[in-house]
Amino acid sequence: MLTLAIDTATPTLVVGVADGDRVLTEAAVPSGTRHAELLTPTVTAVLAEAGVALRDVGRFVVGLGPGPYTGLRVGIVTAAALGDVVGAPVHGVCSLDAVGTGPRVVLTDARRKEVYWAAYDGDRLTGPDVGRPEDLDLPDLPVVGDDRFAERLGRPVTAAEVTTAGLLRAVPGGDPAPLTPLYLRRPDAVPNITRKPVSR
Amino acid sequence: MAEDPTGQALVLGFETSCDETGIGLVRGRTLLSDALATSMAEHERFGGVVPEIASRAHLEAMVPTVHRALADAGVTAGDVDAVAVTSGPGLTGALLVGVAAAKAYALALGVPLYGVNHLAAHVAVDELEHGRLAEPSIAMLVSGGHSSILLVPDLSQDVQELGRTIDDAAGEAFDKVARVLDLPFPGGPPIDREALAGDPRAIAFPRGLTGPRDAAYDFSFSGLKTAVARWVEAQQRDGVPVRVPDVAASFQEAVVDVLTAKAVRACRDHGVDHLVIGGGVAANSRLRAVAQERCDAAGIVLRVPSRRLCTDNGAMVAALGSRLVEAGVTPSDPDLGADSSLPITVVSR
Ligand SMILES: [Zn+2]
Numbered sequence: 001m002l003t004l005a006i007d008t009a010t011p012t013l014v015v016g017v018a019d020g021d022r023v024l025t026e027a028a029v030p031s032g033t034r035h036a037e038l039l040t041p042t043v044t045a046v047l048a049e050a051g052v053a054l055r056d057v058g059r060f061v062v063g064l065g066p067g068p069y070t071g072l073r074v075g076i077v078t079a080a081a082l083g084d085v086v087g088a089p090v091h092g093v094c095s096l097d098a099v100g101t102g103p104r105v106v107l108t109d110a111r112r113k114e115v116y117w118a119a120y121d122g123d124r125l126t127g128p129d130v131g132r133p134e135d136l137d138l139p140d141l142p143v144v145g146d147d148r149f150a151e152r153l154g155r156p157v158t159a160a161e162v163t164t165a166g167l168l169r170a171v172p173g174g175d176p177a178p179l180t181p182l183y184l185r186r187p188d189a190v191p192n193i194t195r196k197p198v199s200r
Numbered sequence: 201m202a203e204d205p206t207g208q209a210l211v212l213g214f215e216t217s218c219d220e221t222g223i224g225l226v227r228g229r230t231l232l233s234d235a236l237a238t239s240m241a242e243h244e245r246f247g248g249v250v251p252e253i254a255s256r257a258h259l260e261a262m263v264p265t266v267h268r269a270l271a272d273a274g275v276t277a278g279d280v281d282a283v284a285v286t287s288g289p290g291l292t293g294a295l296l297v298g299v300a301a302a303k304a305y306a307l308a309l310g311v312p313l314y315g316v317n318h319l320a321a322h323v324a325v326d327e328l329e330h331g332r333l334a335e336p337s338i339a340m341l342v343s344g345g346h347s348s349i350l351l352v353p354d355l356s357q358d359v360q361e362l363g364r365t366i367d368d369a370a371g372e373a374f375d376k377v378a379r380v381l382d383l384p385f386p387g388g389p390p391i392d393r394e395a396l397a398g399d400p401r402a403i404a405f406p407r408g409l410t411g412p413r414d415a416a417y418d419f420s421f422s423g424l425k426t427a428v429a430r431w432v433e434a435q436q437r438d439g440v441p442v443r444v445p446d447v448a449a450s451f452q453e454a455v456v457d458v459l460t461a462k463a464v465r466a467c468r469d470h471g472v473d474h475l476v477i478g479g480g481v482a483a484n485s486r487l488r489a490v491a492q493e494r495c496d497a498a499g500i501v502l503r504v505p506s507r508r509l510c511t512d513n514g515a516m517v518a519a520l521g522s523r524l525v526e527a528g529v530t531p532s533d534p535d536l537g538a539d540s541s542l543p544i545t546v547v548s549r
Contacts, residue, residue, distance in 0.1 A: 025445070035300075036405075036538065037537060040304060040534060041535055044307065049284075069255065069256075069293065070255070070296055074297075077259055077304070078300050079263065080300070080304075081262070081305050081308065083305075084266070086308060163284045181256075187256065188251035188252055
């Protein structure tokens with residue numbers, strides 16, 4: 001069965017097509033905050049390169065984050081819409097699960113001087129969670145992910161990104177669950193509890 | 201794909217520039233459906249729209265709202281001939297949910313995509329109820345996010361801005377005054393209601409930017425809002441109970457007086473005898489009444505969409521998309537994004 005995988009949880013946009021667990025084509029586009037602009041053109045390009053028609057895709061996989069919210073939603077709503085038209089299931093996965101393999105700590109940029117992280121030893125042991133690198137009490141495992149945080153973490157970080165193979169491995173068994181992003185933070189909002197006069 | 205006997209395109213419109221997830225279907229100038237999900241209730245306690253809450257709600261509502269629009273119209277996704285989406289102006293995070301969804305639907309359906317201007321869509325929606333717009337028309341758009349007067353020689357490609365607010369939008373002034381008067385958010389409907397029992401001449405609130413040397417078509421509502429707050433505070437300081445209906449009616453009269461005077465003047469100055477008013481504030485009953493009076497007196501044909509279509513919705517986007525298809529405008533590039541401050545002169549991109 002053909003799978004189209006999408007992840008927009010990090011500044012690198014990932015789109016891949018796989019036949020079973022064999023990845024046919026994959027694109028990793030350093031798109032920063034331009035996921036919305038570049039995602040559908042990348043899907044078109046990846047499908048063309050794999051020689052696959054969108055209607056032949058039997059399953060979609062999408063990263064639910066954690067990641068910067070605006071980009072994350074672009075990937076999720078795109079996968080949901082494609083799956084809706086094609087009539088194929090859309091499986092959401094934790095994006096951190098798709099970075100690296102084996103026993104490890106995965107760490108990505110959460111902005112605001114914080115990181116998203118999770119720890120794995122076979123299964124996910126801890127996380128996903130968000131925090132300042134200096135404050136994390138990480139298990140004694142190799143750290144992979146965004147290597148710009150090595151200094152603040154005080155430990156080496158091996159650069160690694162989300163991959164299509166990783167996204168496929170991360171798909172949980174069973175029917176797809178609702179595509180709820182892993183936000184991990186509550187919306188920024190200052191409630192207007194006390195009503196103050198508006199004159200200046 | 202089912203061929204429509206009239207040969208008119210079926211356009212699916214996406215609107216997510218603020219707190220409403222609007223999905224509409226239009227064939228030619230016929231409104232087929234207008235499905236709406238709103239997160240307004242979640243914003244009420246904050247006294248304004250919280251962008252992140254709106255964006256989260258758009259994502260949740262997107263696919264179910266598309267399904268509702270298709271079902272209400274009695275069509276299937278495969279019948280859709282073109283997709284249109286608001287690509288600006290608006291809240292970036294909110295816009296991007298709609299843009300990404302629209303791009304994916306267009307890609308999967310194999311149909312052209314039109315990224316359109318939200319403000320031009322507020323004008324286009326009137327065509328669904330009142331037929332083809334006279335061109336040129338003057339358009340006045342008044343809502344919580346915008347207040348502007350436009351000259352519209354050709355809605356599909358030539359829209360010019362004559363004036364805009366230099367501070368608050370008209371709807372914003374309603375929200376802020378409602379807060380001063382302890383009325384709920386959004387402030388437009390409760391002020392409209394209170395004003396019915398009030399005297400619009402009870403308090404002489406200032407009319408901003410109406411002096412002889414002021415910009416003829418620009419608005420300013422910040423001073424008015426402050427004047428209302430000061431007046432209410434002064435009453436409270438003196439221990440006088442505030443007559444909310446009178447304050448609401450007098451404030452509303454000041455807004456409506458300025459809006460309608462400037463819109464009529466724009467028509468007269470440009471020799472245009474058609475005025476269309478759109479945006480959420482166009483649902484205000486006093487604005488509709490005074491605009492009608494003044495247009496009648498000036499020999500101007502006034503067009504205002506029904507209240508339901510004045511506020512943000514997906515049908516307005518589909519309506520503009522339909523106009524673009526009809527005019528043979530080039531669809532958007534595949535790398536379409538959102539532009540939170542898209543200028544009104546850019547009808548589609
Ligand atoms: Zn609007």
